[in-house]
Amino acid sequence: MATLTSTIAVERIKKSRIDEVDFNNLEFGKYISDHMLVVDYDNGQWGNPSIVPFGEMRMTPAILSLHYGQAVFEGMKAFKMKNxxxxxxxPHKHLSRFNKSLDRMCMPTISEEMWLSSLQALIETDQQWIPDGEGSSLYIRPLMFATESRLGVKVSDQYKFVILTCPVGPYQAKPYRLKVEDHYVRTAEGGTGFAKCAGNYGGAFYPTQIARQEGFDQILWTDHKEHRYIDEVGMMNVMFVLNGNLVTPQLSTAILDGVTRDSILTLAKEIPTFKVEERRIALDEIEQGFIKGTLTEAFGAGTAAVVAPIAVINIRGKDYQIPVAGPTSFQQQVKKKLHNLRMGLEPDQYRWNFIVKG
Structure with a gap:
């Protein structure tokens, strides 16, 4: 029987799968929560969102997203606060990026009202899935894909918007070993690099697999023209502490506007003696930073890890070691700052938190 949560119809699962979850060993993406939110777009407008048990969807192999790639997603988190x-x-920053991605892929955008009410209704329905262990959270995956069934090359007239969630534990991977990529490219200026569309990720698999076969964890992407300037690390933004300043590549149509990146840069600007630089970063500059000892930190920034320490960068076949990031390092301090903000342990002066009563 359907009930209503925030005016959104909810069909509850008959038997929860939560007892199958090992909350002490939460592998990322392994356990999907009981319910998902779905809503269809047709005839130029969105229908009514509904929450249904997570499961399979009926579709034909002729849907346009499978053939021409109209598929976009987001990644965000919900946290159980101390109170x-x-x-x-x-969520507002994530919606802004989601809509920019959708617009680039010629897909219908989502209103703020539908976005927030959908998130709130789904989180309220599956709130028991939110882990409360230190560093744990509920990962939220909104996605949209074209569902019109035909084989002609065209912009779809029909879409499905879905939100899934899954409990995740603290990021505990070892520091990354990176290979600077100087042959393959993830994206190019004027392309879709700034959008979270599915094709960006599929196209990065092959060179990443090669790097892993060579003993590296991820790729440090460089620009598509000369392979002289740094873009991103894997699918995260990359940041360096160089000459005592926080330095990161400036945004472009080839670089994702990361929400964690934006949060870290905002917090870094609160430190009076700490200069933030968003600019082009030459690979030669990074190499000289290693040689002179002026590069003291390097890390990836993204939703899953918050910060992902980098231990080695391989430049033109040579491994350069980065000092281990201790508790007083910038990356660990800013990670703790973000944790405290999200958990309600420090004032939310930027109004980043969207609170749902538990």
Missing amino acids: GDINIFR
């Missing part, structure tokens, strides 16, 4: 409330972190 028992639930915090969805920076």
Whole structure:
């Protein structure tokens, strides 16, 4: 029987799968929560969102997203705060990026009202899936894909918007070993690099697999023209502490506007003696930073890890070691700062937290 949550119809699962979850060993993406939100777009407008048990969807192999790639997603998190409330972190910023991605892929955008009400209704329905262990959270995956069934090359007239969630534990991977990529490219200026569309990720698999076969964890992508300037690390933004300043590549149509990147840069600007530089970063500059000892930190920034320490960067076949990031390092301090903001341990002066009563 359907009930209503925030005016959104909810069909509850007959038997929860939560007892199957090992909350002490949460592999990323392994356990999908009981319910998902779905809503269809047709005839130029969105239908009514509904929450249904997570499961299979009926579709034909002729849907346009499978052939021409109209598929976009987001990644965000909800946290169980110390007072028992639930915090969805920076949903407005995520919506802005989602809509920019959708617009680039000629897909219908989502209104703020539908976005927030859908997130709130789904989180309220599956709030028991939010882990409360230190560093744990509920990962939220909104996605949209073209569903019109035909084989002609065209912009679809029909879409499905879905939100899934899954409990995740703290990021505990070892520091990355990176290979600077000087042959393959992830994207190019004027392309879709700034959008979270599915094709960007599929196209990065092959060179990443080669790097892993060579003993590296991820790729440090460079520009498509000369392979002289740094873009991103894997599918995260990359940041360096160089000459005592925080330095990161400036945004372009080839670089994702990361929400964690934006959060870190905002917090870094609160430190009076710490200069933030968003600019082009030459590979030669990074290499000289290693040689002179002026490069003291390097890390990836993204939703899953918050910060992902980098231990080695291989430049033109040579491994350069980066000092281990201790508790007083910038990356660990800013990670703790973000944790405290999201958990309600520090004032939310930027109004980043969207609170759902637990």
